[in-house]
Amino acid sequence: MEKIELGEIGGLSCPPRIGVLKQRMLDEPRYLSIEQAKIVTDYYRANPGKKRNIQRAEALALTLRRIEIRIDPMELIVGNRSAGVRAGVVSPEAGISWVDAEMENLPERPQDKFQVRAEDITTFRNEILPFWKGKSLEDMVKARIGDEIAAIGKVAKINQTDHSQGHICPDTRRWLAIGPKALRDELTERERVAAPGKRDFFRGMVIALQGAIDFIERYAALARELASREAETARRGNLEEIARVCAKIAKEAPSTFREAVQSMWFLFVLLHAESNASSFSPGRADQYLYPYYRLDLREGRLDRQGALEIAEALWLKFNQIVYLRNSSSARYFAGFPIGFNVAIGGLGADGEDAANELSYLFLKAQAHIGLPQPNLSARLSEKSSEDFVRECSRVIGLGSGMPQIFNDEGVIPALMARGISREHAIDYAIVGCVELTTHGNALGWSDAAMFNMVKALELTLNHGDCLLTGKRIGLDLGSLEEYRNYEELEAALKAQMDHFITRMIKACDVVDALHAEILPSPFLSASIDGCADKALDVTAGGARYNLSGIQAIQPANLADSLAAIKKCIYDDHVFSATEALAALRKDWKDQERLRQLVINKVPKYGNDVEWVDAIAARWVDYFAGKMAEFTNARGGPYHTGLYTVSAHVPMGQNVGASMDGRKAKDPLADGGMSAMYGRDRNGPTALLRSVSRISSMEGSNGTLLNMKFLPEFFRTEEGVAKFSAFLRTFVKLRINHVQFNVIRREDLLAAKSRPQEWRGLTVRVAGYTAYFTELANDLQDEIIARTSYGEA
Amino acid sequence: MEGTIIDIKRFTLHDGPGIRSTLFLKGCSLRCAWCQNPEGLDAALRLWHLERQCIKCRSCEATCPVDALRVGDEQDAFVIVNHDRCTACGECVEACPTGALAFDGRRISAAEAAATLLRDREFYLQSGGGITISGGDPLVQHEFALEVLGACRKEDIHTAIETCLFGDWQVLEGFIPLVDLFIVDLKIADETMHEEYTHRPNGQIWLNYALLADRGVDLLTRIPLIPGITATESNIHALAVSISRTRPDARVELMNFNPLAVHKYELMNRSVEFFAGMSPLREAEVETLMRVVEAEGLTVVREQKAQRRVQEAGR
Structure with a gap:
């Protein structure tokens, strides 16, 4: 490992x-x-009648040749999939009926607003919408399994029904190593020697790659043209350099840091152009960009300040592609997170700490830019240097919510337990918010569905009837009044969960297979290791690893509710099952005393109380055990995630009053591993100890723990040192993930009431960072309500 | 044995090095007018009624065996406690669903207290932290404190106590083998003024300070800055002179006035008149007092500002 010039990096300024x-x-x-x-x-x-993968490839290539492109003469790194920045791109193949329904509301909806041009509404309704009726993924899903998805929706929310697959970390290393032309030529050769039935598969990839090359060359041409008209010397020089870089990397492998960053950025623009999906992750960019950086520095082509400027230019680019979601989805995933997840530090292939100078440079870029993207993740292990942990702590203290922290000591064994080789597990990256993946060779399908365990409990307590609507949506296994002891209740809950899990998996499999049918992705398949060798599209199982992740939601509320039932009804007879059920049915109306009793007199998850934490751990184990029984449509395993993104708010709206004292429709606990907000009263060390009781091995799809600290904590060097020690203990405790909001409550309240003054304020929502003032009111309130730590 | 504590707080950051847990004992020999933990003054448990948490459910009404509660009779408070009658039996606390009726502390065995303090052992190891016994003052329930310290010491955990040094030397001396760091509070140099504001003379305190210093223990000397009382140049100077005569290499920390305790006084229905118009000293004023201490050759503990990197995040 080369020496890291920390002092020099510390002194670099924001250009x-x-x-x-x-x-x-x-x-x-x-x-x-x-x-x-x-x-x-x-x-x-x-072009009707052609094979779907050829249609997809040709449509993409045509787009890449025609779509309007733009270069800002001050940009160092160029490229976008639309002329405007942060545009909401519509993808008709995946689904647009919601666009039709919501188009007029986009500028006004509570979450993730977009402006809409009047002429676009006309074009959309007259020329685009009618053609796709019944042909899009969304419509096909509806036709084949829509009723079932709706029927189980309050317990198991099935995702991926109206957009292409994202949450993927492409093989950027290979893209940089050989360049687009060599990749195209290799696939052309494979097409030539392939069995006749497989030739079209390779043909599609070649068409897509040729489109990619043409797209990058268009930028070279545009830059040349702009340069010829540019009078100002520095700008002209920059435009000429853009032209040179683009012309080269359109075909060849990059050889300098700037070329490598530009080439990598184009890869991500292209992936978004093909799939318009949520999250393609750069992954371990500090690792694969390092050789270019080192060489430039050694040969005197670049200094650290110059490298930082390029990194920050890339950081800005990450913020220019956003993801348009329908209004329901925008509530689940508020703040249009697109998930350019960059993972720095962590262990290298040799099992030693791999943090390098670029890891620090990226932290520096984060400190300067402080915007929602990239989603910067730092991988820590027991081998991480104190310098690196401290620098992460300092940047966390600045308050942009990043970097979030991942724990190699927990994550690597968890991935290996899902059949991933040690070599690939140690090279893990993060996609989307907190979802775990291997690097460049997996389709993780990490958001297959969210399973609401709290709702399953509600149905189990109440004859399968929804407390909100009174409708029977689950199995009638009895009610709280009829289970004679706690064990009977648990057995019924298992049966209820099993019932919905089975239906959920069937639905997920149908959706998964429809993606392969309707949305084969030739360019993506060329960017994922395994597809060419298997001669299979990535959507059909071409990747080396094929997983599906289901989120178990929410252990905190489930444990707190079961603890209250066990202690108050079965063990101590504080009140009767009849009283309790009546209180839930009436949403605690006129039962405030009972509600306060369960809130204040029963221990809660998150306070280092073993028996309550054990309930959470046991149900996570049960759920994960069920997942292990199923194989997905691509032949890979289902596994468990413990995160909600911002879905704890809308998912809570589906759940009636619960025995943890929560009122009907109130949000569930945030995050995934977090305690119910306001119920963890023994401080952050107690919370970590509680969380560590849930096995990190089970959360192999990703876990999420939110914590909030006051900025004062980071004011002194002593505070930073204590925070670093806190992180090191987190590593020891084998918790897979934690992230921090560092902001004063007063500032959040001010930002809520005077948004115009706080436009750049970013907060950690749940797995990603968003602009606070662009979040809907209920989510803002929920963030303000989370417990914060700092002063003793 | 059992002791009476206010609480055990985990993740404390200002009671010694590293990440710590602090046990706050009830009972103190001094009666400082500015006391930050007034619930620590008396060793006995006292019943509180927190009006803000009360949901007026009347669950407590019938529980009191000695008729010490008046419920719903008065305008300004829903529940009124007659402290002369209350025997602290806990029946009403048990019945109250919200915790609005609560004691200002609890009884706990030394073994359980130690077990709670040791829960965050891993955090102490990573941060060079440990446990602290504060109060109140640990010298009041010294047997209990020593038992807890002994149990923590057995686990190789760094121990500290925070004390005002008022008590018999023999009692204080008993702590020396079990304590790694003594955090001692000195307040007022002038004997008459000390007695006026703390209700006790300071002679024994200085004697204990000298004897403790003589034993070479790790010592951190703290001075609370109470505007117009302790935080005068003449008082700080006089304290610094005495400290440097006793322990020329002493480390001294000046603790700025913290207005948060006023809220507790209100909860306890104690007069807040003393605090009227008081606010924390400005940074420059603290700096002036620090220089006074340093002029006597003493080391002042200063916060080292975190290395601030250029920042655009935020607004």
């Missing part, structure tokens, strides 16, 4: 160019964009 570009980006309004939708629709109309 003025970056400040200007950042301001311009934030000032530009977000628009709905139907440009690509129009190109794609025209293509399909003119």
Whole structure:
């Protein structure tokens, strides 16, 4: 490992160019964009009857040749999938009926607003929408299994029904190592020697790659043209350099840091152009970009300040692609997180700490930029240096919610337990918010569904009837009044969960298979190791690893509710089952005394109380054990995630009053591993000890723990040192993930009431960072309510 | 044995090095007018009624065996406790669903207290932290405190106590083998003024300070900065002179006035008149007093500001 010049990195400043570009980006309004939708629709109309993967490849290539492109003369790194920044791109193949229904509301909806041009509404309704009726993924899902998805929706929410697959970490290393042309030529050769039935598969990939090459060359041409008209010397020089870099990397492998960063960024633009999906992750960029950086420095082509400027230019680019969700989904995943997840530090292939100078440079970029993207993740292990842990602590203390922290000591064994080789497990990356993946060779399908265990308990307590609507949606196994002891109740809950799990898995399998049918992804398949060798599209199981993740929601509320039932009804007879059930049915109306009793007199998960924590751990184990019984449509395992993103708010709205004292429709606990907000009263060390009782081995799809600290904590070097020790203990405790909001409550309240003054304020929502002022009111309130730590 | 404590707080950050847990004991020999933990003054448990948490459910009404509660009669408080009658039996506390009726502390065995303090052992090891016994003052329930300290020492955990040093030397001396760090509070140099504001003379305190210093223990000397009382240049100077005469290499920490305790006084229905118009000293004023201490050759414990990196995040 080369020596890390910490002192020099510490002194680097934020280049003025970056400040200007950042301001311009934030000032530009977000628009709905139907440009690509129009190109794609025209293509399909003119080319019926071709194989779907060829249609997908040709439509993509056509888009890449036609879509309007733009270069800002001050940009160092160029490229976007739309002319405007942060545009809401519409993808007709995946599903647009919701766009039709919600188009007029986009500028006004509570979460993730977009401007809409009047002429786009007309074009969309007249030329795009009619063509896709019944043909899109969304419509096909509805036709095949829509009723079932709706029937189980309050317990098991099935995802991936109206958009392409994301949450993928492509093989960026290979893309950089050989360049687009060599990749295209290799696939052309494979097409030539392939069995006749497989040739079309490779043909699709070759078509997509040729489109990619043409797209990058268009940027070279545009830069040349702009340079010829540019009078100002520095800008002209920059444009000429953009032209040179793009012309080269359109075909060849990059050889400098700037070329490598530009080439990598184009890979991600291209993936988004093909799939318009949530989250393609750069993964371990500090590792694979390091050789270029080191060489440039050694040969004197670049200094650290110059490298930081390039990194920060990339950081801005990560904020220019956002993901348009329907209004329901925008509530589950508020703040249009797109999940450019960069994972720095962690163990290398040799099992030693792999943090390098770029890891620190990226932290520096994060400290300067402080925007929601990239989703910066730091991997810590017992071998992490004190310097690295401290620098992470300092940047966390700045308050942008990043980096979030992952624990190699927990994650690597958890992945290996799912059949992943040690070599690939140790090279793990993060996709989306907190979902775990291997690097460049997996389709993790990490958000297959969310399973609401709290709702399952509600149905179990009440004859299978929903407390909110009175409708029977679950199995009638009895009611709280009829279970004679706690064990009978638990047995009934298991039966209720089993029933919904079986139905959920069937639905997930149908959706999964429909993706392969409707949305084969040739460019993505060329970027994932395994697909070419298997001659299988990534959506059909081409990747080396094929997993499906289901989130178990929410251990805290389930444990607190069961603890209250066990202690108050079965053990201590504080009140009767009849009283309790009546209180739940009436949403605690006129039963405040009972509600306060369960809140204040029963221990809660998150307070280092073994027996309550054990309930949470046991049910997570049970759920994970069930997942292990199933194989997905691509032949890989189902496994468990313990995170909700921001879904604890809308999922809570589906749940009636619960025995933990929660009122009907109130949010569930945030995060996934977190305690119910306001119920963890023994401080952050007690919370970590509680969380550590849930086995890290079970959360192999990803786990999420939110904590909130006061900024004062980070004011002194002593505070930073104590925070670092706190993180090291977290590593020892084998908890897989933790993230921090560092902001004063008063500031959040001020930002809520005077949003215009706080436009750049970012907060950790749940697995990702978003602009606080762009979040809906209920989510803002929920973030304000979370417990914060700092002063003793 | 059992002791009476206010509480055990985990993740404390200002009671010694590293991440710590602090046991706050009830009972103190001094009666400082500015006391930050007034619930620690008396060793006996006292019943509180926290009006804000009360849901007026009347669950407590019938529980009191000595008729010490008046419920719903008065305008300004729903529940009124007659402290002369209350025997602290706990029946009403048990019945109260919200915790609005609560004691200002609890009884706990030394073994259980030690077990709770040792829960965060891993955090202490990683941070160079440990446990602290504070109060109140640990010298009051010294037998209990020593038993807890002994149990923690057995587990190789760093121990500290925070004391005002008022008590018999023999009692204080008993702590020396079990304590790694003594955090001692000195307040007022002038004997008459000390008695006026703390209700006790300071002669025994200085004697204990000298004897303790003589034994070479790790010592951190703290001075609370109470505007107009302890935080005068003449008082700080006089304290610094005495400290440096006793322990020329002493480390001294000046603790700025913290207005948060006023809230507790209100909860306890104690007069807050003393605090009227008081606010924390400005940074420059603290700095001036620090210089006074340093002029006597003493080391002042200063916060080392975190290395601030350029920041645009936030607004």
